[in-house]
Amino acid sequence: MSNKKAPVIFFRNVFLAGVLTLLPIYITYLIIRFVVVIAPEMPYLREIPLLRNNEILANIVEFIGALIIIFFIGLIVSNVIGKRILSFFDKIMERVPLINTIYTSSRQIIQTLTMPGKGNFKKVVLIEYPRKGLWTLAFVTAYSISKSDEEYVHVFLPTTPNPTSGYMLFVKAQDVKPSGMTIEDGLKTLISGGMISPERNQLP
Numbered sequence: 001m002s003n004k005k006a007p008v009i010f011f012r013n014v015f016l017a018g019v020l021t022l023l024p025i026y027i028t029y030l031i032i033r034f035v036v037v038i039a040p041e042m043p044y045l046r047e048i049p050l051l052r053n054n055e056i057l058a059n060i061v062e063f064i065g066a067l068i069i070i071f072f073i074g075l076i077v078s079n080v081i082g083k084r085i086l087s088f089f090d091k092i093m094e095r096v097p098l099i100n101t102i103y104t105s106s107r108q109i110i111q112t113l114t115m116p117g118k119g120n121f122k123k124v125v126l127i128e129y130p131r132k133g134l135w136t137l138a139f140v141t142a143y144s145i146s147k148s149d150e151e152y153v154h155v156f157l158p159t160t161p162n163p164t165s166g167y168m169l170f171v172k173a174q175d176v177k178p179s180g181m182t183i184e185d186g187l188k189t190l191i192s193g194g195m196i197s198p199e200r201n202q203l204p
Contacts, residue, residue, distance in 0.1 A: 011071070018074025019191070021086065124186035126177040126202065127155065127169070135203055137179060137186050138169070160190045178202055 076082035094100045121139040129136045138155035145151055151173040158166035179186065180202040189197040 014074040014078055015067075015071050018070035018072070018077070021073050021077050022070060121156070121183050124179045124181040124183060125153070125155065126179045127157075127171050127175060129157065129169075135177075137181070137190060138171075138176075139183070139186065140176075141168075143173075144170070158190055160193050177204065 077086050121141060123140050125138055125140055126135050127138050128134060129138075136157065138157045140153055141156050142154040143151065144154065152170045153173055153176045155169050155171055155176070156166055157169055181189070181198065185198065
C-alpha cells in the first residue's frame with residue numbers, strides 16, 4: 001500500500017466508524033420524534049451575522065460541521081477508551097423504556113449489515129427490480145431448491161440511503177447477475193445513494 005493512499009484509507013475508515021456509530025442513534029431519534037410529533041430545530045448557527053442572510057453559506061457550514069462531528073466521533077470510537085465509552089452508552093440506552101427496543105434493533109441490524117466476515121452476506125448481486133429494465137443491488141443470504149428442482153437465491157434488498165430496512169426476496173438463480181462488488185463497496189454504494197460506487201458496473 002502506498003504512503004499516499006494511507007491517509008485516505010485512514011480517513012475513510014474513521015469516517016465510516018462515525019457514521020455507523022451515529023446511525024442507530026439517529027434512527028432512534030427519528031422514530032421517537034415521529035411518535036411524539038416533534039420537529040425540533042437548532043437555529044443557533046443561523047444566528048451568526050455572517051450566516052443570517054446567506055442561506056447557501058449557512059447550509060455549507062452546517063454540512064461541513066456535520067462531517068467534522070461524524071469524523072470526530074469515529075475517531076473517538078476507533079480507540080480502546082472510545083469503545084468503552086460507546087459500550088457504556090449502549091448500556092444506558094438499553095435501560096430506557098421504548099428507546100431501548102428501537103436503539104437495540106437498529107444497532108443489531110447495522111451490525112449485521114457491516115460484518116461480512118461473520119457469514120451474514122455471501123456476496124453482492126444485481127437483480128431486476130421493481131420491474132424489467134431497472135436494476136438494483138441486493139445481498140445474497142442463502143440458497144434453496146424448489147419442488148421442481150429450480151435453484152433459488154435468497155437476497156436481502158436494502159433501501160437507500162438507510163440500509164436498515166428492506167425486503168427479503170426469493171429470486172431464480174438465472175435472474176441474478178454478479179455485481180463485481182465487495183460487501184463493503186455494496187454498502188457504501190447504498191448508503192451514499194450511488195455517489196460512491198465503482199466507475200464501471202456489470203450490467204448486461
